[in-house]
Amino acid sequence: MPETPLDIPRTWAEFTDPSNAGQRFRVDLTWLTSSWTCIFGSGCRGIYADRPDDGCCTLGAHFTDDEDVERVRAVAAELGEDEWQHHPGRGRKGDKDPARLSAWTEMEDDARKTKVVDGACIFLNRPGFPAGAGCALHQHAVLTGTPPHEAKPDVCWQLPIRRSYRTVEQPDDTSYLEVTIAEYDRRGWGPGGHDLDWYCSSNPEAHVGAEPVYRSNRAELAALMGEEAYAALVVRCEAHLDTVKRARSAGARTLIPLLVHPATVEAGTVGGRRTRVPRKTTSAASVPGANEPAHPVAPRAAAGKTPRKRRPTS
Secondary structure (H helix, E strand, C coil): CCCCCCCCCEEEEEEEEEEEEEEEEEHHHHHCCCCCCCCCCCCCCCCCCCCCCHCCCCCCCCCCHHHHHHHHHHHHHHHHCCCCCCCCCCCCCCCCCCCCCCHEEEEEEEEECCEECCEEEECCCCCCCCCCEHHHHHHHHHHHHHHHCCCCHHHHHHHCCEEEEEEEECCCCCCEEEEEEEEHHHHHHHHHHHHHCCCCCHHHCCCCCCCCCCHHHHHHHHHHHHHHHHHHHHHHHHHHHHHHHHHHHHHHHHHHHHHHCHHHHHHHCCCCCCCCCCCCCCCCCCCCCCCCCCCCCCCCCCCECCCCCCCCCC
C-alpha cells in the first residue's frame, strides 16, 4: 500500500501540565488515536529495501545524554552471549567487556551511538539466531519483566512518537513552555528522511493495531509526559474517538478525513483492528510495551543527503 501524504488534516488539543503550571501540552489527537503499531517481524519492509529484516535498526542509535548511555550500559552488561548475537565477548584484558563503552559504542560527528556490525545495529539479532530476531535489549527486558523503554536508547523506544519543545511568548509579556506530542514522520529524520525506501508511521500496512496508539503505547507516553498528564491525554483521546464514532453513525463520511489518520482509514481499522494480524508471541505480554517489537534507531546517508533522526529532548 502507498503511504499517505505528510500534510494531512489534524486535530490538536492543548492543556496545562497538571504537575507543572509553567508548561502546556499540545497533542496530536489524529496520530494518537490512529491504529498504528510496530510490525517488525510481521510485514515490516525495513527503511532500506536491501535490508528488509533490519526494520529501522539498520544504523546505530544516537544517545540523548549520559543518563541514556548509562541505562543502556547497565542492561548490556547483563546480556549473555545466548541472548546477544553480536556480543563483543570479554577479551583477554577485558577490553571487550560490555561494561566498557568502547565494546559496543562509537563516535559519529562528536556524538556517541551504538556500533554498526555487519550492516546493522550491534544489538540487532538477525533472523536464524536461536534467541530470535530483534533487539537484544528489548528481548532481555521482556524476559526479565522490565518495560522495554527502560532498557533501550531513548531514540529507539520513542519512535514514532515525537516530543518537541518551544517557548510561547504571549502579548502580556508572559511565556510558557509548549511540549508537543505528535507523529514522528519522515521529516523528523531530516532532509534524507524523504529518501527512506519505506516508512511505517503513515503507511496503512502498519495501521493494524488492536488498540489506538495512546493505549498501546501507554508506557512510552507516560514516560514522556508523566502519569498525570497522560491521564489528561486519555480523556481527550476518548472524547475524540467518541466524536469519530458519532460522525460515522450519522453517516457524515465527509468528516472522517478531518478526524482520522488517513492511513488508519485506508487500513479500515478506525478505533483498532477488527481482524487478527499474526504476530510474534511473547511470554511476558503483561510487561508494559512488551507487545511491541524492536523500535527504530538512527538513519544512514542516502542519495546524497544525510537522514539524521533528531535526538529526543529530555
